[in-house]
Amino acid sequence: MPDHTSNVQCNEFDLLLSDALDGVLSGPGLDRFQAHARTCKTCGPLLAEAEAGRTWLKGLTEVEPPASLVNNILASTTGVDTQRLRTMARVPQPRVSWWEHVQASFLEPTWAIVRQPRFAMSFGMAFFALSVGLTVAGVKPADLQQVSLRPSAIRRTYYNTQARVVRYVDNVRAVYEVQAALRGIKRNMTPAEPGPAKQKEHKNDTTQQPEQKQDRNYSQAGEKLILASDPLGPSNRDLPVVSVTTYRRFV
């Protein structure tokens, strides 16, 4: 509702509203504007709401765009990731010494693997197994100190060890030959025993099972049927039994 006591009308109030909120309006114009806002039941709340809305909007902060946005835009417009290319072009490649190269390509990856707990655990287990093995074998660290590492001594040790292995193999072969000869003599001395049934031989031989099974299935056709009540007695069991099949007739 317009206030006739002041000079500002409602439509004029609407035009002055943004200026008033922006702080542009001042002096008598501002006084008339405020007077109308106090008296008009439509424009008063409008001023309050607009002021509140402006305050809310000013409280909104700028949103941070996603980090990949620029690269996506460049990739979709120029077709290449220019940021990456320019960064690569700008940064001069430092000279790398051979030691740094080895360190970067071999030592650091290896050290990264070594630092893993599972590797330390595996290494510990291997060391433990080795020490236990050496202890059981009777190897003492003090014995290792007496080992001569001169080339001639190493060569001599090699040939001695080789000769020892050859002798060991020859001895073992002789023992086996003697044992085989004794077993043959013993077999000849003892009387021949009846061989076990074929089925028993194959009892644990699983490799023959399918064939055996097949034989069993096929052999049923050749076998003669024996009646449960045999009136002819055992002497007549050789007689063939005729099996009669009755065909049911459907009437």
Add this chain to the structure above:
Amino acid sequence: MEDVQVVAMLVRRCIAGDAAAWEEIVQTYNRRIYNICYRFAGTSDDAQDLTQEVFIKMYRTLSSYDASKGAFVTWVTTITRNLLVDHFRKTKQDRMTDSMDSTASDHEDAQPLSEQIPDQSAPPDARVRQREVSETVHQALGKLSPELRESVILRDLQDMDYKEIAAVLRVPEGTVKSRINRGRAELGRLLQRTYRQVM
């Protein structure tokens, strides 16, 4: 304020095929365009897609920019606004089917925003509270009609003057002022109703 000559030179370099100049333009304006798109479209995904579309269009039509007709930022904002309007028209059907009560500001008997926003009163962390308030205002902004929304975004969030906004929206300055007033008042009404019920 953008230096007109610097921008004009940048545009010329870009038209000549200087990739570095184009990257500089993207670096300078991506934040602004993303924010306009985010506040208008409402979601980060849509804002990202729209920002990319804006730059693609800008890249293709860069040669049509005439520095004598207006500032580069106005030209960029106009492209953004036109794409946002297109996007709004395309997704209008989706929004209508998504929710029947999405036009709360258009109807007095519609469900108030306070009923759509969960009441989470007095969280201990002030930053969380601030974020929630921002989210509430952002949601309320999405309830405004597109004409009012774009006007208040350009004025209160992008700090453009009325003349520039009028150039972008292609409407008289008086209309711009009226839309801004109505948009602010509508937003204030929505949020006052919300916080009156929450508090």
